[in-house]
Each structure stands twice: as C-alpha cells, then as structure tokens.
Amino acid sequence: MNVVADIIALDNAQPTAPRRIGEVMLKLDNVSLSFGGVKAIRDVSFDVRRGEIRAIIGPNGAGKTSMLNVINGFYHPQQGVITFKGEQRSAMRPYVAASQGIARTFQNVALFKGMSTLDNIMTGRTMKMKRGLFWQALRHGPAMAEEIEHRAVAERIIDFLEIAHIRKTPVGRLPYGLQKRVELGRALATEPELLLLDEPMAGMNLEEKQDMSRFILTVNDTFGTTIALIEHDMGVVMDLSDRIVVLDYGQKIADGTPAEVKADQKVIDAYLGVAH
Amino acid sequence: MSKRAHSSPGKGAENLMSDTARSVQTSLDSAREGNARIDTVPKLLLRNAAEFGQRPAMRHKDLGIWQSWTWSQVSEQVRDLALGLRKLGFQRGESVAIVGTNRPRLYWAFAAVQSLGGIPVPMYQDSVADEMVYVLEHAEVRFAIVEDQEQVDKILSVSDQLPHLRHMIYDEDRGLKDYDHTRLHSYQAVQELGRAERRSNPGSDAWLLEEIAKGCGADVSVMLYTSGTTGRPKGVMLTHDNVVRSGQNANIFDHFTEKDTMIAYLPMAWVGDHIFTYGQAYAGGLCVACPESPATAIDDRREIGPTYFFAPPRVFETMLTEISVRMEDAGRLKRAMYSYFMKVAERAGSKILDRQPVGITDRILYWIGDKLVYAPLRNRMGFSNLRLGYTAGEAIGPELFRFYRSLGLNLKQLYGQTEASVFITMQPDGQVSSDTVGTPGPETEVKISETGEVLFKSPGVFLKYFKNDEATAATKTPDGWVKTGDAGFIDSRGHLRIIDRAKDVGKLNNGALFSPKYLENRLKFYPEVKEAVAFGDKRDYVTMFVNIDLVSVGNWAERNNVSYASYQELAGDPRVIDLVKRRVVELNKALASEPLMAGSQIKRFIILHKELDADDGELTRTQKVRRSFIAERYASLLAALYDGSTEATISVEVTFEDGRKGRIEGRMQVVEIAINPAAAAPIKEAAE
Structure with a gap:
C-alpha cells in the first residue's frame, strides 16, 4: 500500500530544492534500559541527523516507545550516553528536554480532553511564555501583548493543520484522527528542533493517513524540523523516512535506508518469524 | 387538465405588478437618473469608494481574526491587481477564470478584470480537472486566478489542452513555493507589479480611470456557466446593465443600504452569489463577509450576524x-x-x-x-x-x-x-x-x-x-x-x-398528470428522506428511488437501538424501510386530496443502497437529480419496480472523493403501497 505515493509523485514532478540533511543532532551510544529484570532496551546505538525523518520500527514490545521515552528524558537509561546538540546528558526531566527543543506526541492521544483545540495548542506555548502566573492571570499590558503574540502562532498552526473548523471544540468530542492532528499541533507549538511522533497514524483511515503524511512531510520540508517517528504502517514508513532503525526484543537488528532495511534478512525474520 | 390551470388569459403583465412593485417604480425612476452614468460595476466601485470610503466593504476571517477592508481600501486592492494584470499583458476583451471558495481577493479579481474591460468566468471550485477543461477551453480563458495549490494542480494537469491559457495567479501560497514560476504568480506578486508600475509611471492611475470610463452598460460583464441538467454547460453572458440594474432593483425592492451585511458562502460560479454578493453589494455598498473556510461558515455566520441571507x-x-x-x-x-x-x-x-x-x-x-x-x-x-x-x-x-x-x-x-x-x-x-x-x-x-x-x-x-x-x-x-x-x-x-x-411534466398511461419534481419535493419534505427520484411518464403507475437522510435516520436509529455500520446497511434495515413506507403512505393520503395530483400516487419504491452523488454524475454540481441518467444507471432496479418483483440487485461503479473508483453492490427490497381512492368529484372535473 503506497499511502504517500501520490504526494511523493507530486513532489517529484516539481523541481524541488534538495533537502538539507546536516550534522548529527542526537546520538545514542550503547543505551540500555531495564525495568527490574525486564530488559526493554539492550545496548542500542544510533543517531538522528539534523533535518531528516528517522523512523523507529519493530514488532510489538520491541522497545520503540521506551526508546522515545529515553530520548525525551521520561526514562533514564541505566547505561549508555545520550548526546543532544553536542551536549552529553544522563538524567534529565521531560520539561528540560522540552525546553531544549524536543517535542513529542503520544501513542494514546494525551490531550486535555475538556479543553478546546485552541487551548490545547496554546499549552504548547507554555515554554515560550515569559510573564509569570500573576501577570498571566491579570491579562493586562505586557502579558496581554504576549498572549496575542502566542495566539497568532497558534492560529498559524491551526491554519497549517486545517483544523480551523474545530478551533473551539473540546477535543474530547473529536474523532481520533483529528485528535492526533491536534496533538501534532500542540507539539509544533513548542517550535521543536526534534519532533518525536509515537505512531502518528495508528487507527487512522486511508484519507487521514494521507493528510497526516502530508503534514509530516511539510513540517520537515518547510520548517526543517527533524523528526523521529514510530509507525507500524510499513507503506508510510518506507515512503516518509530517510533512514530506519529496526528494534527487536530491545536490540537493534538493522539500521539504514528504507531499501536496505527492506532487504535485510534479520528484519524479515523478525517480522515474519523464523522456523526453529 | 394542466392547460386549464396554467393559462390565465387576459392577465397582462401590468395587472400582475403588485402594489409594492408599483410603489418602488417611482423610487426606481429617481434612483436611475442619479445613476445614469454609473453603468458598470467598476464605476460602482469608484462611486462607493467616494461615497462610503470609510465603511466596511469586505470582511474575511483569516487566522482566527476578522480582517476588514473599507470601500476605499478595496478600490486600492483592485487598482493594484488591475495594473499588475496589465503588466502581465492582459488585453481588453480577454476572459479570466476565477476558481476558488469565497475569498475577498477572488471577488476583487472580478472588479480588476472588469476594470480592464475583461470578462471574468467564475468556475465551480469542486469540479474535477476533466470538467474544468471544457469551460476553460470553451471560454478561451487567457488568465486563471485561483485559490490555492489544489486548483493550480488541477489546471496544470490539463494545461496541455489549454492553448489559450497564458498565466495563472494564486491566492494561498502553501505548497507552491517550489513550483515553476514562469507562468505562475502569487496574487501579491501581481499586485506588487501594479504598485511598482504606479511608482515608475505616475500616469498609470489616470490610465486605469480612462480604461474604466471606456466600459459601458452594454459590455459583457461576466460569463456564468450553467451546470446544466443535460448536455454541456452553456456560458451565459451577462452585461454590466444586467448585473448593475438587477442589483439596484433588488436593493430598492427590499430596502438594502450600505448598512447591511451578508455572508458569502455559496459557489462563486453560481449566479446567485454573483448577483447578491457582488452585483447587489456593489450597487448598494453592502458589506460582504467571507468565512474562514467552507467548514467554518456556520460559526462565522454566528460571529458576523448578517442582516441579509440567502x-x-x-x-x-x-x-x-x-x-x-x-x-x-x-x-x-x-x-x-x-x-x-x-x-x-x-x-x-x-x-x-x-x-x-x-x-x-x-x-x-x-x-x-x-x-x-x-x-x-x-x-x-x-x-x-x-x-x-x-x-x-x-x-x-x-x-x-x-x-x-x-x-x-x-x-x-x-x-x-x-x-x-x-x-x-x-x-x-x-x-x-x-x-x-x-x-x-x-x-x-x-x-x-x-x-x-x-x-x-x-x-x-x-x-x-x-x-x-x-x-x-x-x-x-x-x-x-x-x-x-x-x-x-x-x-x-x-x-x-x-x-x-416543463419538459419533465408528463402523463401516466391513464392520462393523469405526472410531475416528478412535485412528488419528489413532497417526499423530501419529510426529514427521513434526503433525495427522491420519481418515474411514471408513459407508465402505468408512479414509482420512486429514495435516499434516506443519514443524519436524521441515523439519530432515529441511535434512539431505537438499531445498529448499523454503513449507509447501505442502515438503508436496508427493515425498520428503516418501514419508517420510509409510513411516510410514503402519508404522502399518498395527502396526494389523494389534491385534484391535480391524485392520479400520481406512489405505488412502489426502492431505498437505494448508496447516496446519490455529483461525483458519480447522479446529481448536478448544484445538487439537482439527473433523472434520465439515474434511470439508465439503475435500469435493473427500475425494471424491478415495474415487473412486480419483490427484490432487486445491482452493482454500480462509484467514484470516491480522492478520485479512485470502486463498485458497490446491493440487494434491495421493493416496497409496494396501496393507492388511495381519489377524492372523487373534484378530480373528474379537473381531469376532464
């Protein structure tokens, strides 16, 4: 199934500027993570370059989401070194990761259900707000000016993701596909340098997948945002990503371009199973 | 019997003029004298800029905020675009396609093109490329001013069939930055051309005013292609006189002034939108608000609170x-x-x-x-x-x-x-x-x-x-x-x-009048029925295809614990069939008491397994049913309606919204209803 084939085809039809894939932005060296006796990630090393779309795939329970949680500081690996933008770090809090330019979406949508689309996206601007709670609450003078400025950013994101019609709708009432889109909007509102997407297309129909693929490509292309994503739809992964890392039982079994990964015998075995 | 009812001899048009019409006649005459020389839309724009310069002419919700332009700002926008078009080589008398949803810049494009003596040709923005080719080619379109990438892509995909097309101008630039811009321009870029021209050539304003003055009421102002229930669309040529005077008359009839507001949300290619939100707005200086997107039109209407709505x-x-x-x-x-x-x-x-x-x-x-x-x-x-x-x-x-x-x-x-x-x-x-x-x-x-x-x-x-x-x-x-x-x-x-x-009114074999639309409309008045197609001309009795209304019936299903996974399943549910049947029985009862229509009660009907759709050619773009096409496409069902069978099957090709094709198959029940005896006496007389 070639979900984004037509989008790609469209891109190829036009002379596109070559995308700039730059130096290594995030590097993981020999990272291991275990919960008690369960080894979720075993000695995995890989890197993400600036400007690329990097996919992490693998069968269920392979450690993909754990990997994202390690990257954004939610889990702290027992072993290994993580280098982000040239800086080594060991234990860090998710909000520190966020302030350094890492944003993410979740496998099970984690929005504020009772709040509107607009408010959810505005929460993504929290990091950028300079005035304290007191001034914010007053909504006067500089705090108001700041709010207007952030609202403008949120509105641009709403326009970009084509969700103007649900701007004031509580997200709990939205269909799943749209919730996913709002979540992407909130992540974008932090103006991230590295965007982590945990199964952005899970549970979507074909049309929603096409839309989401288009948004991911445009974010990457227009804003130059680096993207690391987990996805199960192989058509999507092969079409979208520049490089793919494959995990199985917490171990890295392959790493390379879509073509290389597709041909890798270990990957085929992991997905189809091997006769013992 | 139809003749008796229709021809009302001796009633000249004069007698038909209502009191209101006569009373407005006087105000018309006085208004016309003052407007004698303002006989084109661009001249109206100049007048509005002079008379209501500071009043809002246009609003548009963009990035969540309502933006407004006064009449004098609109005239500046139009001027810059017109000069820019001129710079791109636009010539008097050439036609320009305008494709997109209701947006201020597209409305300004009308005035800009008309200022230069050109003819705008608005087109339905949801037409597929193949449908657009015919109009673009037939109207000999030289320029296309379009909304966004979607429209650009459609026209590019057929550009080899459009030898006349020279330039394309787009409003929304998303996704278009990497396109080849030799014949493609952004709206701002063209306006910038116009502004540059004004800076380098101080006489350009006067030149444009002269161009506007050259236009007269008898010139063609716009070409509107009618969607056409049959055959190829026809390009209806309206003159400036048509548009200006229709707008003025309507404003006088209903007392609209520059203080009124309306919302533009209907297709720009449709004459109603053109006359209401362009002709009438320019003639009376009304303010027109454009919604953020078609999906937000209802919320936007709430925020604007129009005084006039169609x-x-x-x-x-x-x-x-x-x-x-x-x-x-x-x-x-x-x-x-x-x-x-x-x-x-x-x-x-x-x-x-x-x-x-x-x-x-x-x-x-x-x-x-x-x-x-x-x-x-x-x-x-x-x-x-x-x-x-x-x-x-x-x-x-x-x-x-x-x-x-x-x-x-x-x-x-x-x-x-x-x-x-x-x-x-x-x-x-x-x-x-x-x-x-x-x-x-x-x-x-x-x-x-x-x-x-x-x-x-x-x-x-x-x-x-x-x-x-x-x-x-x-x-x-x-x-x-x-x-x-x-x-x-x-x-x-x-x-x-x-x-x-007129061409659809027929007769049943027993001589009773058969008016399909009348019957369809009567049935469609019931909330459960979304669409209906009646047959009966030169046949023994009347039959119908019915589409249920998914919102209304879906809600009914929810309240009555009827579960369904798709339109097809819901439409085929015996309880839903029964629901519709009760409505048809009600309608028949009502028809029996109407002298003209008692003979055309519905005897048999089928609830179709799919919704009729313009993409499948079953409806026109303005959502009218194409009866003969449907009769042909569903021939086996139609046969079943007349051969006494109780069930019918069919498989039809459908086009999905992304252009792919597939087939939908279905087995449908044929429902038969008893015909009420006609309410005796009056019918005899009417049917003499």
Whole structure:
C-alpha cells in the first residue's frame, strides 16, 4: 500500500530544492534500559541527523516507545550516553528536554480532553511564555501583548493543520484522527528542533493517513524540523523516512535506508518469524 | 387538465405588478437618473469608494481574526491587481477564470478584470480537472486566478489542452513555493507589479480611470456557466446593465443600504452569489463577509450576524434537522419549553411578522417565548441581526418555511435563473407563502405560454449564450421574452406558482398528470428522506428511488437501538424501510386530496443502497437529480419496480472523493403501497 505515493509523485514532478540533511543532532551510544529484570532496551546505538525523518520500527514490545521515552528524558537509561546538540546528558526531566527543543506526541492521544483545540495548542506555548502566573492571570499590558503574540502562532498552526473548523471544540468530542492532528499541533507549538511522533497514524483511515503524511512531510520540508517517528504502517514508513532503525526484543537488528532495511534478512525474520 | 390551470388569459403583465412593485417604480425612476452614468460595476466601485470610503466593504476571517477592508481600501486592492494584470499583458476583451471558495481577493479579481474591460468566468471550485477543461477551453480563458495549490494542480494537469491559457495567479501560497514560476504568480506578486508600475509611471492611475470610463452598460460583464441538467454547460453572458440594474432593483425592492451585511458562502460560479454578493453589494455598498473556510461558515455566520441571507431550502432543512436532533438530546425542561413555545410560535409568529391581528395573550406568550427560546435559537443559527432571508432554487417544505417565519425570521421566496440575472419573481413583504414564488420583480413582466411554460422579460435578461446561437435562439424569442423551461401558473392573487421543469411534466398511461419534481419535493419534505427520484411518464403507475437522510435516520436509529455500520446497511434495515413506507403512505393520503395530483400516487419504491452523488454524475454540481441518467444507471432496479418483483440487485461503479473508483453492490427490497381512492368529484372535473 503506497499511502504517500501520490504526494511523493507530486513532489517529484516539481523541481524541488534538495533537502538539507546536516550534522548529527542526537546520538545514542550503547543505551540500555531495564525495568527490574525486564530488559526493554539492550545496548542500542544510533543517531538522528539534523533535518531528516528517522523512523523507529519493530514488532510489538520491541522497545520503540521506551526508546522515545529515553530520548525525551521520561526514562533514564541505566547505561549508555545520550548526546543532544553536542551536549552529553544522563538524567534529565521531560520539561528540560522540552525546553531544549524536543517535542513529542503520544501513542494514546494525551490531550486535555475538556479543553478546546485552541487551548490545547496554546499549552504548547507554555515554554515560550515569559510573564509569570500573576501577570498571566491579570491579562493586562505586557502579558496581554504576549498572549496575542502566542495566539497568532497558534492560529498559524491551526491554519497549517486545517483544523480551523474545530478551533473551539473540546477535543474530547473529536474523532481520533483529528485528535492526533491536534496533538501534532500542540507539539509544533513548542517550535521543536526534534519532533518525536509515537505512531502518528495508528487507527487512522486511508484519507487521514494521507493528510497526516502530508503534514509530516511539510513540517520537515518547510520548517526543517527533524523528526523521529514510530509507525507500524510499513507503506508510510518506507515512503516518509530517510533512514530506519529496526528494534527487536530491545536490540537493534538493522539500521539504514528504507531499501536496505527492506532487504535485510534479520528484519524479515523478525517480522515474519523464523522456523526453529 | 394542466392547460386549464396554467393559462390565465387576459392577465397582462401590468395587472400582475403588485402594489409594492408599483410603489418602488417611482423610487426606481429617481434612483436611475442619479445613476445614469454609473453603468458598470467598476464605476460602482469608484462611486462607493467616494461615497462610503470609510465603511466596511469586505470582511474575511483569516487566522482566527476578522480582517476588514473599507470601500476605499478595496478600490486600492483592485487598482493594484488591475495594473499588475496589465503588466502581465492582459488585453481588453480577454476572459479570466476565477476558481476558488469565497475569498475577498477572488471577488476583487472580478472588479480588476472588469476594470480592464475583461470578462471574468467564475468556475465551480469542486469540479474535477476533466470538467474544468471544457469551460476553460470553451471560454478561451487567457488568465486563471485561483485559490490555492489544489486548483493550480488541477489546471496544470490539463494545461496541455489549454492553448489559450497564458498565466495563472494564486491566492494561498502553501505548497507552491517550489513550483515553476514562469507562468505562475502569487496574487501579491501581481499586485506588487501594479504598485511598482504606479511608482515608475505616475500616469498609470489616470490610465486605469480612462480604461474604466471606456466600459459601458452594454459590455459583457461576466460569463456564468450553467451546470446544466443535460448536455454541456452553456456560458451565459451577462452585461454590466444586467448585473448593475438587477442589483439596484433588488436593493430598492427590499430596502438594502450600505448598512447591511451578508455572508458569502455559496459557489462563486453560481449566479446567485454573483448577483447578491457582488452585483447587489456593489450597487448598494453592502458589506460582504467571507468565512474562514467552507467548514467554518456556520460559526462565522454566528460571529458576523448578517442582516441579509440567502440559502437554498437544503441549507434551511439541514439547520432544522440539526436543531431537532439536538433538542431530542436536550434535558427534559428544555424539551418541554421548546415544544410549548414552538406551538405558540406556530400560532402567532407568522402573523406577528406579517402585522396581522394577534390576541393579547398570544402576544405576551410570544414575547416570553422570544426571550427564552426564539432569540437563543436565532442566535444559534447566526440570525440574530437578520432582517431578510431568501430561499430559492427548489420548493421549500411548508413546515420548514413556517418554522423559520414563526421564529420571527422574515424568510421569503424568490424565483430566478441565470438567464435573468437571478430575479424574476419575489415575494413582497406581507405576501409570503410556501407554495408560491411571488410577484414579478421591479421592471419585470411574466407570462405563461400556451404550453404552460413561464416566460419573462426584465432588465436582467442575458445577452446570449457564448458561442451557441442555436441555444440562444431556442431560449430568447424575437420579441424579447425568455423561456424559463419551467411549467407554472399564476394564481388568483397574481403570484406565480412553479410546478416542475416543463419538459419533465408528463402523463401516466391513464392520462393523469405526472410531475416528478412535485412528488419528489413532497417526499423530501419529510426529514427521513434526503433525495427522491420519481418515474411514471408513459407508465402505468408512479414509482420512486429514495435516499434516506443519514443524519436524521441515523439519530432515529441511535434512539431505537438499531445498529448499523454503513449507509447501505442502515438503508436496508427493515425498520428503516418501514419508517420510509409510513411516510410514503402519508404522502399518498395527502396526494389523494389534491385534484391535480391524485392520479400520481406512489405505488412502489426502492431505498437505494448508496447516496446519490455529483461525483458519480447522479446529481448536478448544484445538487439537482439527473433523472434520465439515474434511470439508465439503475435500469435493473427500475425494471424491478415495474415487473412486480419483490427484490432487486445491482452493482454500480462509484467514484470516491480522492478520485479512485470502486463498485458497490446491493440487494434491495421493493416496497409496494396501496393507492388511495381519489377524492372523487373534484378530480373528474379537473381531469376532464
């Protein structure tokens, strides 16, 4: 199934500027993570370059989401070194990761259900707000000016993701596909340098997948945002990503371009199973 | 029998002119003298910029905020675009396609093109590329001004078939930055060309004013392609006189001024949008608000609160369905209040609106109801400031019509078509009913031909069909009357009533009159029925295909624990079939009491397994059913309706929204209904 084939085809039809894939932005060296006796990630090393779309795939329970949680500081690996933008770090809090330019979406949508689309996206601007709670609450003078400025950013994101019609709708009432889109909007509102997407297309129909693929490509292309994503739809992964890392039982079994990964015998075995 | 009803000999057009029409005649004459030299739309723009320079002309919600432009700002925008177009080599008399949803910049494009003596050709933005080719090619379009990447891609994909097309201009630049920009320009870039020209050449303003002055009322101002229920679309050429005078007349008839506001949300290619939000707006200096996107139009309408609103019956129907559905889910107190005060409104609402006598108790109750129910409802629908609403295009259900009027909304009907620059007849205030379409508008004459067809003469009568003299000759008589193709008659009060398309009115084998649209409309008035297609001409009895309304029936299913996974499954559920059957039985009963229609009760029907869709060619782009096409496509079902079988199967090809094709198969039940005996005496007489 070639979900984004037509989008790609469209891109190829036009002379596109070559995308700039730059130096290594995030590097993981020999990272291991275990919960008690369960080894979720075993000695995995890989890197993400600036400007690329990097996919992490693998069968269920392979450690993909754990990997994202390690990257954004939610889990702290027992072993290994993580280098982000040239800086080594060991234990860090998710909000520190966020302030350094890492944003993410979740496998099970984690929005504020009772709040509107607009408010959810505005929460993504929290990091950028300079005035304290007191001034914010007053909504006067500089705090108001700041709010207007952030609202403008949120509105641009709403326009970009084509969700103007649900701007004031509580997200709990939205269909799943749209919730996913709002979540992407909130992540974008932090103006991230590295965007982590945990199964952005899970549970979507074909049309929603096409839309989401288009948004991911445009974010990457227009804003130059680096993207690391987990996805199960192989058509999507092969079409979208520049490089793919494959995990199985917490171990890295392959790493390379879509073509290389597709041909890798270990990957085929992991997905189809091997006769013992 | 139809002849008797239709021809009303001896009634000249003069007699038909209502009092209102006559009273506006005087104001018309005086207004016309003042406007003698303002005979084109660009000249109207110059006048508006001079007279109402600081008043809002256009609003558009962009990035969540309403942006406004005054008339003088609009004239500057138009000027810059016109000069930019000139710089790109635009020549007098060339045509320009305008494709997109309602956006200020596209409306300005009309005025800019007309300023240079060009002819704008608005096109339906949801047409697929293959449909667009015909119009683009036929109209010899040289420039295309479009909304966004979607339209650019469509036109690019067929550009090899468009030898005349020189330049394309887009409004929304998303996704277009990497495109080849030799013949593609952004709207701003073209305006910038115009501004640069003004800086380097101080005489360019004067030059443009001269160009505008060269235009005159007899020039073609716009070309509107009619969607056409049959054959290729025809390019209706309207002159500046048509558009300007139709706009002025309508404003005078309903007292619109520069203080009125409307919302532009109907397709720009449709004559109604062109006359209301362009002709009428420019003629009277009205403010036009463009929604953020088609999906947000309802919320945007609430925020703007238009004073003047037009919608086809379908829109009013959808609104009512939504309200009913919500009310059914509301709390008990709200439901009780709603049902009580809606009864009060039904008794008193329309009468209060028409200034007829109403008892003091009802007046007080209505006043309370207004505070508690009607005003919040009006606000919900965005009609808080509404002074006047029009509906046209299709028959409107009496209950539906009464509902809105009883809420205190002055909803009226008009009858019009592209060839008339919309207005043929309109309902004057106080003479409103759901089954007529009103009296002839200002300076308009209406008569009924020998065959029962409605003919008219008005200042809005189109010039001709572009490159189609044959069709022009078939529509316009030598002495200036235009054949509408509609069958109708004029009732005792001088109001016009439309029955059907003249060519569609047929006869059953037993000689009874058969008017498919009349029957379809009657059935569609029931909320459960979304679409209906009637057959019966030269047959023994009347049959129908029915589409259920997914919103209304879906809600019914939810409340009655009927589970379904798809439209097809719901449509085939025996309980749903029974629901529709009860409606058809009701309709038959009603038909039996109508002398003209008693003979055409519905005997058998099938609920179709898929919704009729314009993408499959079953509906026109304006959502009218294409009866003969449907008869051909569903031939096996039609046969089953007449050969006595109780079930029928079919497999049809469908086009999905992304252009892929697939097949939908289905097995459907044929439902048979007893025919009521005709209410004896009066029918005999009518059917003599």
